[in-house]
Each structure stands twice: as C-alpha cells, then as structure tokens.
Amino acid sequence: MQTKEIQKVLVANRGEIAIRIFRACHDLGIHTVAIYSNEDTYSLFRTKADEAYLVGEKKSPLGAYLDIPGIIGLAKRRGVTAIHPGYGFLSENADFARACEENGILFIGPSSKVLGQMGDKLSAKEIAISCGVPIIPGCTEPLRDAEDAVEKAVSFGFPVILKAAAGGGGRGMRRCDSPEEVRTAYELVHSEAEKAFGCGDIFMEKYLVEPKHIEVQILADQHGNVYHLGERDCSLQRRYQKVVEFAPAWSVPQETVEALRRDAVKIARSVGYVSAGTVEFLVDKNGGYYFIEMNPRIQVEHTVTEMVTGVDIVRSQILIAAGYPLSHPEIGLSRQEDVHIDGYAIQCRVTTEDPANNFAPDNGKITAYASSGGFGVRLDGGNADVGTVISPYYDSLLVKVTSWDHNFPAACRKAARAINEVRVRGVKTNIPFVTNILAHPDFVAGRCHTKFIDETPELFD
Numbered sequence: 001m002q003t004k005e006i007q008k009v010l011v012a013n014r015g016e017i018a019i020r021i022f023r024a025c026h027d028l029g030i031h032t033v034a035i036y037s038n039e040d041t042y043s044l045f046r047t048k049a050d051e052a053y054l055v056g057e058k059k060s061p062l063g064a065y066l067d068i069p070g071i072i073g074l075a076k077r078r079g080v081t082a083i084h085p086g087y088g089f090l091s092e093n094a095d096f097a098r099a100c101e102e103n104g105i106l107f108i109g110p111s112s113k114v115l116g117q118m119g120d121k122l123s124a125k126e127i128a129i130s131c132g133v134p135i136i137p138g139c140t141e142p143l144r145d146a147e148d149a150v151e152k153a154v155s156f157g158f159p160v161i162l163k164a165a166a167g168g169g170g171r172g173m174r175r176c177d178s179p180e181e182v183r184t185a186y187e188l189v190h191s192e193a194e195k196a197f198g199c200g201d202i203f204m205e206k207y208l209v210e211p212k213h214i215e216v217q218i219l220a221d222q223h224g225n226v227y228h229l230g231e232r233d234c235s236l237q238r239r240y241q242k243v244v245e246f247a248p249a250w251s252v253p254q255e256t257v258e259a260l261r262r263d264a265v266k267i268a269r270s271v272g273y274v275s276a277g278t279v280e281f282l283v284d285k286n287g288g289y290y291f292i293e294m295n296p297r298i299q300v301e302h303t304v305t306e307m308v309t310g311v312d313i314v315r316s317q318i319l320i321a322a323g324y325p326l327s328h329p330e331i332g333l334s335r336q337e338d339v340h341i342d343g344y345a346i347q348c349r350v351t352t353e354d355p356a357n358n359f360a361p362d363n364g365k366i367t368a369y370a371s372s373g374g375f376g377v378r379l380d381g382g383n384a385d386v387g388t389v390i391s392p393y394y395d396s397l398l399v400k401v402t403s404w405d406h407n408f409p410a411a412c413r414k415a416a417r418a419i420n421e422v423r424v425r426g427v428k429t430n431i432p433f434v435t436n437i438l439a440h441p442d443f444v445a446g447r448c449h450t451k452f453i454d455e456t457p458e459l460f461d
C-alpha cells in the first residue's frame with residue numbers, strides 16, 4: 001500500500017465534530033473545506049475551515065447534509081482529495097463511501113463493504129457469532145410479522161426488546177413485557193424503522209435488566225495492525241441515548257475488560273476493519289457480556305479515550321486513510337503495548353434541553369455565554385457564543401466538556417466544576433441535571449447501569 005498525500009479534506013458534517021476534524025487537519029497542515037446548509041449560514045463551524053460552500057439550497061435542513069451527488073460534485077469541483085463524514089448524517093452510508101471510492105476521493109473511514117456489513121445489526125451479529133463472541137439471546141433473522149414476534153417473545157421469555165436492524169442513535173427500539181405490548185410495539189417500530197432508516201426489518205432480543213454499556217475503541221491501519229485504545233463506560237443514558245461517558249471502565253471486573261478488548265479486536269480483524277471504530281457490548285451484573293453492535297465511525301465520546309491515552313483518534317483516521325501504519329510518529333503505536341491508559345476522563349454532553357420540561361429542546365438566541373477551562377479540561381464546541389441562534393433543525397449538543405484527573409472521584413469533582421463554569425443565558429441547558437449525576441454517590445462509586453437515570457428521580461430535581 002502506497003501512502004497518498006492528503007492535501008484538502010472536506011468535512012461532510014456540521015457543528016462540533018466538523019470543528020474537531022478541521023482542527024486535526026490543520027494540525028497536520030491539511031487545507032479544509034466546510035459545507036453548510038441555508039440554516040447554518042451563520043453557524044460558527046463554517047468559519048473554522050479554509051473554504052466553505054453552501055450545499056443543498058433546495059433541500060431540507062437535514063437533507064443538505066445527506067445530498068450525496070451534491071457533496072461529491074462540490075468536492076470534485078474544488079479539488080478535494082479526501083472526505084471525512086464525522087458521525088451521524090452520511091457517516092455509516094455505504095453508498096456515500098462507494099461514491100467517494102468511485103470518484104477517486106479518499107473516504108476517511110472503513111470501506112463501503114465493511115460499512116454495509118456493520119450498518120445492519122443482524123449481519124453484525126452474524127459476524128460476532130462467527131468470531132465466537134457472545135451475543136444476546138434473540139433472533140438472527142428479521143421477524144416476519146407481529147404474530148411471529150409474539151411467538152418468539154413467548155419462547156425467549158419476557159422482557160424482550162424489539163429493534164430496527166438499521167437503527168441507530170437510540171431510535172427504533174422498544175422494551176416489551178407482554179404479548180400485547182409486542183403486538184403494539186411491532187407496528188410502531190416497523191413504521192418508525194421504515195420512515196427513519198428506509199428499512200423496515202426488525203428483530204428481537206432478550207431485554208437485559210440493568211446492564212452496563214461498555215464499548216471498546218479500535219484503531220486499525222491498512223497493513224493489518226489492529227489495536228484497541230481501551231474502553232469507555234457509556235451506561236449513563238436517557239432513553240437509550242448517552243449523556244455522560246467515561247474512560248476507563250474501572251467499575252467492571254478486569255478480566256471482563258480484558259475479554260471485551262480481545263473480542264473487539266477479534267471482530268475488527270475478522271472483517272478486515274480499517275480506521276477508527278467502536279465495538280459495543282452490554283455487560284450484566286454477573287460479568288456476562290454480549291456484543292450489540294459495531295459503530296464504524298468516530299463517536300461523540302471519543303474525547304475521553306483521547307484524554308486517557310494521548311492518542312489523537314481523528315488525526316489517526318486521516319493518517320490511516322492516507323496509507324500510513326499505526327507506527328507513524330504522529331500516531332505512535334508500533335504495538336498494542338504502546339497504548340497506555342493514564343488517569344480518568346469524563347465527558348458531559350451539554351445540550352440546549354430543558355430538564356424542567358421533559359428535556360424539550362430549547363431554541364433562541366444566546367444572550368450571555370461564559371466558557372470553561374483549566375488544567376485537564378477540554379471543550380469541544382460547535383456554536384456556543386453570545387448572539388448564536390440555536391435553531392430547532394439539528395441536534396441540541398451545545399458543547400462537550402471533558403475533564404481528566406488522576407482518580408475517578410477527582411475527575412467527577414472537576415467535571416462538575418467545569419460544566420458549572422459554563423454559563424448560558426437565553427436558552428435552557430441540561431447543566432443542572434448533569435451536575436446532579438456527577439454528584440450522585442452511585443455514580444461516583446461506579447454503580448451505574450443503563451437504567452440508572454430513568455430510575456433515579458432525584459436527578460431531575
């Protein structure tokens with residue numbers, strides 16, 4: 001494999017992750033191109049790139065960032081050599097990766113073939129099975145209809161969970177505790193899956209009660225080197241969506257952590273994975289663990305892994321796409337043993353959601369804004385400043401605040417201090433709610449599972 005110099009990277013995304021990627025490019029001396037929708041005309045991220053172009057003038061706010069021919073056409077006209085898709089939008093779209101490949105543009109991510117395999121949760125489970133990695137008991141084929149679902153639920157035993165095969169972002173999932181609930185949920189998940197993901201296939205798993213969500217960060221180059229960067233605990237979730245994440249997963253037994261890391265590498269290796277990716281598992285109270293899916297892209301919570309390993313994951317993705325091995329001096333991993341986990345990092349997602357109003361997204365103009373900082377505090381923001389108008393069109397992530405310290409309780413205190421230095425007026429934020437999580441004794445003691453938030457009403461006070 002030859003290395004190919006990357007001169008100009010287009011980021012097919014917006015907000016904080018676009019800025020994160022521009023920064024990695026600029027650190028490497030690479031020229032950057034932003035795309036933006038009509039609605040993002042005044043958004044900060046576009047000013048952080050060397051060039052910025054309006055896309056999807058006649059499309060919806062989301063459609064602009066999903067316009068494959070429009071984005072590829074622009075990239076070709078502007079001499080772009082590589083595209084980074086970020087997360088969400090086209091990041092897991094095999095057609096987009098293929099369009100890049102066919103147009104001589106490097107796609108900074110895995111191959112379109114691997115995206116196709118991992119985009120479908122059922123085919124990803126098949127891969128786990130073939131690697132001998134445990135999966136949650138459930139069906140391995142799409143359900144035929146509601147009656148098929150009821151029959152299977154009865155044979156697995158309640159509770160069960162219905163999932164869209166193409167689902168993501170915590171959508172297209174429903175827990176069911178009775179045959180009646182399965183019947184109703186089947187229709188709901190089916191139509192939601194068709195509408196949101198363009199594929200109505202749904203399947204069923206046993207619902208695990210109070211597991212932890214632990215995920216392993218993988219980096220793999222084009223030369224067959226596959227290393228893990230340790231794991232993250234992403235159990236703090238609201239409605240299947242992550243709120244606070246930390247690394248390492250210190251409250252899980254060490255032998256389980258070792259097994260997860262080993263199995264994650266095994267899965268990545270078996271599909272010839274290249275780039276950064278995350279293998280997700282649920283871990284039950286007895287230390288049993290189960291593969292749930294692989295996310296073949298950069299994740300929102302990659303910052304915590306960067307803080308404890310010192311490895312710049314986005315930079316690594318770019319160098320890997322250019323053909324460099326993980327031993328490249330600006331990645332610095334000649335072997336697995338070169339990955340050192342140092343200290344504890346916690347990421348808080350500060351969102352413009354109102355905890356007092358069932359987390360409804362709040363919109364409007366930011367009238368006052370103060371940032372945070374200090375030793376061991378990292379901010380990844382997209383748009384937060386005085387005068388910024390928070391629109392209803394996109395996700396409500398305002399800034400990610402990641403805090404590092406030598407031990408977990410110290411990291412919790414620092415995280416609370418750091419998010420409370422962030423002052424926002426004009427729109428509501430979830431800062432009071434996240435502060436309650438960080439101060440909760442169960443959180444500090446590592447006793448949290450995926451239902452902790454839902455089952456802890458005092459967090460909402």
Ligand code: ADP
Nearest residue numbers: 167168169170171205206207208213240292450
């Ligand atoms: P998505 O792709 O939408 O992120 P995942 O399959 O990664 O969905 O699951 C997201 C979350 O949903 C998990 O972290 C967990 O909290 C919950 N979940 C998924 N499958 C199960 C299950 N079988 N039992 C209990 N909770 C589950």
